[in-house]
Amino acid sequence: MNSKILALIQITFRESLAKKTFIAFFGISTLICLLFMFALNLDIVDGMQSSVALFGQESKELIDIEMLIFKIESAVAVLLFSGGLFMSLFATSGLIPSLMQTGTVDLLISKPLGRFHILLGRYLGAVAIVGFNVFYLVIFSWLILSLKTGFWHAGFLMAGIMIVLTFAILYALMTLLGILTRSGAFSLMITYLILFFSPLLLQRDQIYALLSGKIWGILLDSFYYFLPKTAELGNITRLLVQGQPVFSWMPLWTSVVFGILMLTTSTYIFSRKNF
């Protein structure tokens, strides 16, 4: 079964590459890393930065190099988290609808593969290509920073894991929407809405104050606990990169539960769908 799913993952990988969006993603990642490589200059004396220059602008203040690295890495991680997710969702939005096309799905079902495996292969293919791109960017930028500073902080790699995990959660929703509507554009719009709705829900205490009626509070709380908490996942990523303690893992596990629920529902509907 593994080799059959692997073939599906490979086809998905090739399809993503053929769509050029991932080539653009890869190109942008390389460009960011190269800019980083040539634009950032550090002089380090006894663990203290004696001068730092970014794009030729030099700072004379003395800062602990570890602090500086944490700051740069967390800034890069947050940038990658929001930008990487945005691009990854955009680039993979068409994969489920293209799987559902008549003439494609028929041939796959005629193979000795369960429908669950077909969907899983597609899903894992999308996660694999996003993982490839994200880790390329994270590892490349981590290497540049570490080589330039001599400070090897593996915590930065957690950013890659968190971005891919958050993508996997959001892509589970996009998979369900793709199955239900067969529209890449629609599923992308709804997923973006969820992505950007999350920071709003985080501020729900301030929203309560503007609303009358308890029902709104219950409704907003329900939304908050049910939907993936992308803003908080971004914050957890930042804390992990900075090596600071994470006080609550609730946003992570409730988001993972949401992803599993979406994937299970997708499998259920896909398994019973007439093509």
Add this chain to the structure above:
Amino acid sequence: MTVIETHHLTKYYANGRIQALEDFNLEVTPGMIFSLLGPNGAGKTTLIKLLLGICFPTRGKAKIFGQDIKNYSCHSKLGYLAENHRFPEFLSAERILYYYGKMAGLNRSYLLERIPELLELVRLKEWGKVKIRKFSKGMLQRLGLAQALINDPELLFLDEPTDGIDPVGRREVRDILLALQERGKTIFLNSHLLSEVERVSDEIAILKNGKLIEKGNVQQFISVKHTYQLRIQNGKAELPDILNQFQISAQEKDDMLLISVSDEQQLNQFIDELRKRQLMIQAIIPHKVTLEDFFIKVLEDSQPS
């Protein structure tokens, strides 16, 4: 042992408003080329999709190789060429066969041998490394056939296999099907090209509005009972007399005489008389109609009066 069997297979769409297949019973035995005929929307593709688990029956049951169609493990023994199939156009023909072969559970070493053989069989050897977005409709169809054959299946479902293929290609497809049949494979064919069906099929079923209206042996359907085509070389003047003697009705058709006898015994007595009068018989063959004639007649007969 039957390869395919269906029991009261029924499929409705749109909450029962569209009746795609109604109470369909069928048995297909091994080594047979079985063809499904019917006008557009008769339910032919729906039947194949039901058998392959692409859609699910509203009622009834079906088995392939004795296994319920819900069990997809039997798919390792079958191949399928879908109507309007769609391959990833960013891949080459070789890669498509490789990936679909892998999905069929085949290993790499087998596929590396099998793929060139199949590309040769469907006349795409020179195109193996070319991305299929450059392929014509006929080439895609031939690639589809190669894909259906990748696992050397025991049962082959072909939905309009010659669609878009030129006459030479059609003949090649026909030869491939007959060669597969010789190797004991069972072929389930769905085609609008009745002349092709007539040439290759052992049995046919005719569907209309989701219902089975005729099923049986092709040769029996196209043979007209107790009617023969007769060609004689000389003594044509004596024929009316002999025909009257045996009370055989006849009519001229091209350069032949179409005679209708009551049974084989009367036919033999008639031949004896011809020989006795030293008339030279050049040919006497059972009269047949084309499958197209038969198909149209069956459809017309099924119209409610």
